[in-house]
Amino acid sequence: MPFQFRRTCAIAIASLCAAVASAPMAQAANVLIENVTVIDGTGRPPMERASVLIKDDRIFAVSPVAMPHESGVQVINGAGKYLIPGLIDTHIHLAGGNMKDGKPAFDHHMAVMALHSYLWSGVTTLFDAGHEPDFIFPIRDEERSGKIISPRLFATGNVITVPGGYGAGGHAFLVGTDWDAIRPTLDAYFKQRKPDMQKTLADRHGVFVPLNPSLSAEQFHNVVKLANENGIRVTVHAASEEDYNDALDGGMDNFAHVVRFPSSDALLRRVSTKRVVMTTTLSVHDYIVKLVNDPAFLTDPFFKATMPEEMIHEHKTVDRANFMRPNGNGTQSPFFLPIVAANIKKIYQMGGTLAAGTDRTWGPTLHMELDLLNKNGIPMIDVIKMATLNAAMYLGKENEFGSIERGKLADIVLLNADPLKDVKNFQAIEAVYKGGQLIDRGKLDVPANEKAGTKKK
Numbered sequence: 001m002p003f004q005f006r007r008t009c010a011i012a013i014a015s016l017c018a019a020v021a022s023a024p025m026a027q028a029a030n031v032l033i034e035n036v037t038v039i040d041g042t043g044r045p046p047m048e049r050a051s052v053l054i055k056d057d058r059i060f061a062v063s064p065v066a067m068p069h070e071s072g073v074q075v076i077n078g079a080g081k082y083l084i085p086g087l088i089d090t091h092i093h094l095a096g097g098n099m100k101d102g103k104p105a106f107d108h109h110m111a112v113m114a115l116h117s118y119l120w121s122g123v124t125t126l127f128d129a130g131h132e133p134d135f136i137f138p139i140r141d142e143e144r145s146g147k148i149i150s151p152r153l154f155a156t157g158n159v160i161t162v163p164g165g166y167g168a169g170g171h172a173f174l175v176g177t178d179w180d181a182i183r184p185t186l187d188a189y190f191k192q193r194k195p196d197m198q199k200t201l202a203d204r205h206g207v208f209v210p211l212n213p214s215l216s217a218e219q220f221h222n223v224v225k226l227a228n229e230n231g232i233r234v235t236v237h238a239a240s241e242e243d244y245n246d247a248l249d250g251g252m253d254n255f256a257h258v259v260r261f262p263s264s265d266a267l268l269r270r271v272s273t274k275r276v277v278m279t280t281t282l283s284v285h286d287y288i289v290k291l292v293n294d295p296a297f298l299t300d301p302f303f304k305a306t307m308p309e310e311m312i313h314e315h316k317t318v319d320r321a322n323f324m325r326p327n328g329n330g331t332q333s334p335f336f337l338p339i340v341a342a343n344i345k346k347i348y349q350m351g352g353t354l355a356a357g358t359d360r361t362w363g364p365t366l367h368m369e370l371d372l373l374n375k376n377g378i379p380m381i382d383v384i385k386m387a388t389l390n391a392a393m394y395l396g397k398e399n400e401f402g403s404i405e406r407g408k409l410a411d412i413v414l415l416n417a418d419p420l421k422d423v424k425n426f427q428a429i430e431a432v433y434k435g436g437q438l439i440d441r442g443k444l445d446v447p448a449n450e451k452a453g454t455k456k457k
């Protein structure tokens with residue numbers, strides 16, 4: 001078995017959560033939400049007029065019948081409301097981690113605004129799929145110590161590729177032919193930084209710059225073995241059929257993207273029959289296509305509520321111009337989008353495990369991903385599973401969170417409208433709880449609070 005994620009990690013996280021719960025900035029309370037429709041994230045049909053009891057940071061009970069009111073338990077009438085697990089984005093690159101001329105130009109405030117945009121949007125867990133370790137791991141520490149209000153943050157930090165390979169510049173470890181030469185460096189990195197999941201890159205075809213060197217099955221195997229010895233899972237950015245097969249031959253079973261090229265049914269069956277989890281990342285392509293063709297979508301109230309005006313302006317001008325360069329992402333994304341969508345649909349029909357992820361930087365984009373998946377023919381009940389339980393599975397945390405089930409961390413979102421009826425109803429957020437703590441959305445650093453004048457210092 002390539003992956004035997006150590007339970008001790010999950011236990012360590014749980015005790016951290018307990019520590020956060022007792023921090024003065026946010027108190028976990030005992031709460032009973034009754035008369036509510038529960039969509040539990042497992043793909044099971046909704047449970048109507050249910051009761052969900054939260055004690056401390058955990059879900060204590062989920063009951064199809066009314067439960068007695070205990071003293072010390074706040075009762076919330078959930079009539080006409082819907083309870084879903086906190087949403088999870090399995091592929092982000094947190095804003096604010098920029099480098100300038102090879103030197104850190106980190107923007108901590110922007111990172112916090114981005115984290116708040118996710119909480120505002122009902123997203124309670126994130127996986128950062130690649131950043132400078134000096135940027136992302138201190139922010140992860142701040143989240144876990146309760147210093148900042150943030151979704152649960154998991155991160156890889158450095159990525160791993162081969163010399164001259166895809167992503168070889170910047171924050172990458174280069175694994176050459178001499179494994180023994182890099183092994184001690186990687187081992188030290190794992191022990192010092194403790195990435196939650198290590199990301200590797202294999203993208204031999206590129207698109208307009210084809211034939212990059214790429215990690216071989218043997219190199220994958222070495223990385224996976226060393227990472228697992230350190231209790232760390234490994235995920236792969238793979239692009240083509242060949243990259244996927246090499247990664248699978250090397251023991252990988254976790255992918256940061258769905259295969260992005262036309263691929264054989266044999267490969268799609270291979271990833272669907274093994275216990276492989278793949279992140280969907282449709283919205284990165286959709287976002288780019290939209291930005292190039294008509295950036296008006298950024299004036300949607302949901303974006304404006306969370307994204308500062310200067311940033312919207314920058315996306316419409318600087319980013320758009322970048323995407324429109326010859327051979328830029330603006331030319332590639334219209335090509336990728338339908339292929340990724342078709343592969344997702346086939347993998348879904350073959351029973352594969354898909355996890356929602358955006359490869360973007362801001363909260364509302366996960367809602368774009370939900371919409372794209374649903375428009376691609378996946379029933380909303382399964383789309384929700386992809387953004388909750390399957391996403392937790394991608395992180396190896398499905399026993400800790402990702403569904404509304406007894407014993408799980410109480411990461412939940414209360415909605416005022418039925419998310420199964422319309423994707424816009426995911427925006428009808430009444431309350432967000434992380435580990436049983438009610439997130440005070442009025443205190444989040446998002447433009448909506450500035451405009452409403454409710455932002456408290």
Ligand SMILES: [Zn+2]
Nearest residue numbers: 091093129359
């Ligand atoms: Zn990415």
